Amino acid sequence: MPGSHQTISVEEHSARLLCLVRQLPPATLKIGPALLGAVLASDVHAQHPLPLWDNSAMDGFAVRSADTTTASDSAPVSLEVIGEIPAGSSRDPEIAKGQCVKIMTGAPLPTTADAVVRIEDTSAADTGWEVSSVQIKLPVAAGKDIRQRGEDKSAGDLIALTGDELTAPRLSALAAAGASELTVRIAPKVAVLVTGAELRPPGQELSRGQIPETNSLLIAGLLAESGIRAATIVHCVDEPQAVREQLAKLAPIHDAILSTGGVGPGDFDVMRQVLADEPGVTATRVRVRPGQPQCAGRLAGGAMIFALPGNPVSAAASFELFVRPALRAMQGHAQVQRPRLQAVAAVGWRAAGNRLQVLPIVFQHGDLQHGSQLQCAPAVAASRISHSVGGFGSAQGYALVPAGIEEIHPGDTVEVLRIAP
Missing domain, CATH: 2.40.340.10 (MoeA, C-terminal, domain IV)
Incomplete structure (x- = not known):
């Protein structure tokens, strides 16, 4: 394995790994909750204005503002109620002088109205909606409590960028802007390979020298917190041929393999010994504490491998510094490092x-x-x-x-x- 005695900085090791990353191929998929955590592979523009039409920001009455100019609490203006418009309605009643219509939040504003009076500012607040006329208790200016067509976004406006992660708010915004399909990169397929002769499943009785195996839980959890589900978790005996066989099985069908332990210079450090036969993998000593010994690169079978130290905090710190940024780069994230x-x-x-x-x-x-x-x-x-x-x-x-x-x-x-x- 090249570079087995190198000592390099954290920045150098991270940069080398990022250079080895191959972005995952994009796919065009139907918009939906399943895309949460996926990363956009192309920019997305609004297909139509947001809002689509002028609509009411309040429950109340759509009016001609000129009809309310003299209204006050002591001298209200009486308007005839000629109908109602619920949200989702396509009705567009013509409002003449002295008339109004009941309107619900989000309902399209009649073409002949130019303002909305909140129900709280009318007699309907006391008498209820079922009225043929309503008393307006204050004047409203044109545009009052109206969401204007396109005030949020115009058709063609940029909504999201290549490299943006699809969060719940972003998915909602893209759907509202007319997107039905998105070109994305989904999370990489990752395997976790656990070695260590001293490790026993949690809850099993321990003999002298044995400890509970927790790193598979740790690494799978760190992946999950990064938006990636571990596709495979394999426990393997500390025997070089067994490790080689597992790597040969996992490498062609995963984008990355993570292992913990066995990367030091000792006679029983099986991962370092096995990976010495991989020309695309480098063993390094990184100027960091914890996590100095690292073996990483690309296996001949295809997957990137990150062989991390076995001590849990060393493994977690190494994941944060080296693995998480590389996996995010695979998925095309615009920002691969944490702020x-x-x-x-x-x-x-x-x-x-x-x-x-x-x-x-x-x-x-x-x-x-x-x-x-x-x-x-x-x-x-x-x-x-x-x-x-x-x-x-x-x-x-x-x-x-x-x-x-x-x-x-x-x-x-x-x-x-x-x-x-």
């Missing part, structure tokens, strides 16, 4: 010196000393990050402390990735 925020250290901690420190943190409310600025504190001991899975359970993000910094002091500003509310 980075600034937070104030609520307490001090020891940094990693010559490596980027990726420290799980929890957020705290601001105080009078720091105003409303976001504060953070370690979720795990800074000296024992990689294996502290218990404390990691409360983590809401990661503090990213650059190489070269030895100590973070209370009140220092640090860059953070927020991964949870």
Whole structure:
């Protein structure tokens, strides 16, 4: 495996992986809830104006505004009610001087009306809707409580861009703008391969040296939180030939394979040994803590592989830094990295010196000393990050402390990735 003794920066390793990414092919699919989480592969424009027609913003009465100019609470204007227009109606009654029609929110405004009087500002608020005439208690200007045709979007306006993720609000907006089909990239198909002779299923009695297997749950959960369902989860014995056979099965039918453990320099690190035969996979030492040993690249069978360290926090941090951006790039996301925020250290901690420190943190409310600025504190001991899975359970993000910094002091500003509310 090329580069097995390289030591590179986080940025270099991430950039190399992103260069290996192949975008998934687009598909044109019917718009619907199943497209939530898909990514647009083409821009989408409005097929018609939004709103489609002038319509009422209130339940009330559609009027000619000139008929209300003298109205007041003490001297209301009486108008004849000649009908009603519910939402969805195609009626367009002609309103003459001194007339009005009942109208519901969202119903199209009659062509001969130019304003709406809310029911609260009429006698109908007390007597109810079933009236042949209504007292208008205040004047309304032309355009009052009317949603104008095209005031939101005009036909042809850009609604969403290539690379936008389809959220519930965006899907709703696209449907409202007339889209019936969308060209999208769906989530990549990902397999999770679990190795480790010391691992046992949760709940099974443990002998000395054995621990519960939790990384499959961790990685599948991180995928799900990223909008990707793990297509396959495979448990494999720590034996090189068995791992080779699993990779040969998984690589042609998945876009990516994620594994945890077995990437170090030891005699029993089976993933590193197996991947040494793959010319498209590189073993590196990344200047980061935790997560220094990494094996990643593209298998001859087709899938990208991300062989991550086995300690849970190391695996999770590696997923955040390297795997999640690559999977988002596969799907065509316009933004593959999470936004980075600034937070104030609520307490001090020891940094990693010559490596980027990726420290799980929890957020705290601001105080009078720091105003409303976001504060953070370690979720795990800074000296024992990689294996502290218990404390990691409360983590809401990661503090990213650059190489070269030895100590973070209370009140220092640090860059953070927020991964949870």
